[in-house]
Amino acid sequence: NWKDSLSLIEQTLRKALNFGFTESELARVKKDFLSELDNPVKGVSTRNSHDLARKIIWSLNTDRVFMSPEQKKELFASIIDSTTLENVHGEFKEIWPSDDRLLLVTGNAKLADMNTDPETQILDAYFHSRSLAVSRPIKKSSVIFPYLPEPEKEGQIIRTKKIPDLGIVQVDFKNSVRLNLKKTDFKANQVIVNLAFGRGKSCEPLNMPGLAILTANVFNESGLGALKRDEIERALSGKNTYVSFRVDEDRFLLRGETVTHEVPLLFELIYAHFVDPGFRKEAHERSLKLFRQKYTALSSSINGAMELSGLRFLAGGDSRFGLPDYNNFNKLTLDDVKSWITRSIGNDDLEVSVVGDFDIESTIKLTAKYFGSLSLKPIINEQKEKRLPVFPDGQSKTISASTKIQKGLIVVAYPTEDLWDIRRTRRLSVLSAIISERLREQIREKLGAAYSTFAFNRPSRVFPGYGVLQARVYIDPEEADVLIKKVKKISSDLVEDGLTQDELHRAVAPSLTSIKDMLRKNNYWLDTVLTGSVKYPQQIDWSRTINKDYASITQEEVSNIAKKYLDNHQAATIIVKPDTP
Numbered sequence: 001n002w003k004d005s006l007s008l009i010e011q012t013l014r015k016a017l018n019f020g021f022t023e024s025e026l027a028r029v030k031k032d033f034l035s036e037l038d039n040p041v042k043g044v045s046t047r048n049s050h051d052l053a054r055k056i057i058w059s060l061n062t063d064r065v066f067m068s069p070e071q072k073k074e075l076f077a078s079i080i081d082s083t084t085l086e087n088v089h090g091e092f093k094e095i096w097p098s099d100d101r102l103l104l105v106t107g108n109a110k111l112a113d114m115n116t117d118p119e120t121q122i123l124d125a126y127f128h129s130r131s132l133a134v135s136r137p138i139k140k141s142s143v144i145f146p147y148l149p150e151p152e153k154e155g156q157i158i159r160t161k162k163i164p165d166l167g168i169v170q171v172d173f174k175n176s177v178r179l180n181l182k183k184t185d186f187k188a189n190q191v192i193v194n195l196a197f198g199r200g201k202s203c204e205p206l207n208m209p210g211l212a213i214l215t216a217n218v219f220n221e222s223g224l225g226a227l228k229r230d231e232i233e234r235a236l237s238g239k240n241t242y243v244s245f246r247v248d249e250d251r252f253l254l255r256g257e258t259v260t261h262e263v264p265l266l267f268e269l270i271y272a273h274f275v276d277p278g279f280r281k282e283a284h285e286r287s288l289k290l291f292r293q294k295y296t297a298l299s300s301s302i303n304g305a306m307e308l309s310g311l312r313f314l315a316g317g318d319s320r321f322g323l324p325d326y327n328n329f330n331k332l333t334l335d336d337v338k339s340w341i342t343r344s345i346g347n348d349d350l351e352v353s354v355v356g357d358f359d360i361e362s363t364i365k366l367t368a369k370y371f372g373s374l375s376l377k378p379i380i381n382e383q384k385e386k387r388l389p390v391f392p393d394g395q396s397k398t399i400s401a402s403t404k405i406q407k408g409l410i411v412v413a414y415p416t417e418d419l420w421d422i423r424r425t426r427r428l429s430v431l432s433a434i435i436s437e438r439l440r441e442q443i444r445e446k447l448g449a450a451y452s453t454f455a456f457n458r459p460s461r462v463f464p465g466y467g468v469l470q471a472r473v474y475i476d477p478e479e480a481d482v483l484i485k486k487v488k489k490i491s492s493d494l495v496e497d498g499l500t501q502d503e504l505h506r507a508v509a510p511s512l513t514s515i516k517d518m519l520r521k522n523n524y525w526l527d528t529v530l531t532g533s534v535k536y537p538q539q540i541d542w543s544r545t546i547n548k549d550y551a552s553i554t555q556e557e558v559s560n561i562a563k564k565y566l567d568n569h570q571a572a573t574i575i576v577k578p579d580t581p
């Protein structure tokens with residue numbers, strides 16, 4: 001579509017030069033810029049020291065004056081306020097003073113016309129676009145949000161539990177909604193919220209591979225029942241409140257982020273997405289087109305080929321892993337999306353979790369009004385998918401990628417376990433770090449035979465007994481077989497001889513440092529501790545034990561984990577290589 005894209009750019013530019021902009025466009029941009037100046041002022045007390053250091057050094061190196069958020073606001077706010085349409089249009093025309101243009105078309109654009117050289121094709125497309133008339137921009141009407149009436153009654157609280165040592169508050173409502181709260185001082189003026197429900201990708205139908213991916217795209221692209229996505233953006237201009245939808249392995253999730261004084265707006269926005277989602281035909285069509293483009297891009301890269309085929313291979317062909325074949329994906333309809341997600345919306349497994357710089361009492365009242373008041377239906381005779389992913393013990397797979405870049409990937413994978421024995425999961429994580437270090441030392445540094453190396457363990461939250469430890473090595477494709485043997489030798493050495501105390505220290509010490517930082521991050525408490533804790537209350541206690549448990553890991557424990565799981569007879573191998581010699 002390079003011709004259409006070039007025409008769109010040319011005509012949009014020419015329209016701006018000829019007619020300028022509208023009052024609503026200017027007002028929206030002003031609000032956004034003023035908000036960008038205001039929010040850092042409110043968050044100044046918890047700025048990241050690493051970011052500050054980088055900015056100060058950059059300012060010194062470029063002869064710039066380093067300014068505080070207050071100074072930036074004082075300097076620029078008045079300029080933004082006083083800017084007019086005439087100012088903006090005049091400045092824009094000065095930036096583009098003549099008809100001289102540089103046209104650049106890159107990538108895999110189809111320009112191989114035997115009768116016309118590429119330069120002529122590009123110029124012809126450009127001048128054809130120039131010959132078409134452009135019209136004055138249309139003034140868009142104002143958009144009103146919220147448009148839904150507020151619930152008349154607040155939900156009844158039946159239980160409130162405080163966990164003082166962690167600063168967590170749990171509130172249960174009569175309609176089965178759970179609210180988890182943790183007020184923090186980690187980042188001033190930041191509030192993040194998760195609304196979780198359903199079972200997510202784990203309940204994707206066997207005959208509809210890719211439905212979870214399509215549902216997330218359609219939901220986000222559609223906006224709300226009464227407002228399209230771009231109308232929501234216009235209605236929220238100057239605000240710092242965002243909501244997105246995603247499908248996790250074990251749940252559906254509406255994720256929101258806002259600033260302290262916009263918490264009521266965030267609850268209104270999440271509530272609107274939950275009770276009045278939009279399922280639009282154009283969003284479905286656009287999602288299919290976007291996936292086709294993504295599929296084309298992935299199939300022409302080593303990492304993409306692994307995502308398309310490798311992940312599913314490691315799950316025994318389970319369609320809930322990796323990405324589906326495009327021909328099957330393209331058959332999924334808007335009705336498929338709507339019927340699948342609406343089966344979970346409105347069930348009584350709703351959980352709201354809030355972390356950050358907010359007022360606890362007012363947030364409880366907001367939850368009571370918007371979610372505690374919902375009439376939710378009990379989940380009766382829920383049909384759970386009985387199928388489980390199966391690791392391909394001892395099997396091998398070769399995958400070709402449509403790329404001319406002579407770079408390959410080998411994966412040596414071992415079956416492990418699910419997430420829920422947290423001591424085991426943590427020790428498998430340490431084992432992965434030790435394997436990563438040996439890969440670096442023995443393959444990348446000593447042999448000089450790899451572009452990059454790493455290992456990781458991925459335990460499942462939802463599939464009992466399923467987890468995979470992967471060692472990945474990016475290589476010259478001709479060295480695949482030799483390096484697979486080398487990776488397996490590293491594993492067998494760990495099984496036979498165990499690890500050294502020095503290796504354990506070098507694996508655990510960075511983990512302890514990252515844990516210290518992690519415990520001061522809102523995202524950790526929201527996503528790892530609070531969200532899902534109504535089903536898995538053990539997550540709360542994990543935050544208490546994580547630092548002490550990692551510090552207590554012994555050489556013998558990790559050596560025993562290696563003996564149990566690094567069985568080369570069970571190992572599955574994948575070779576990803578370019579399909580051109």
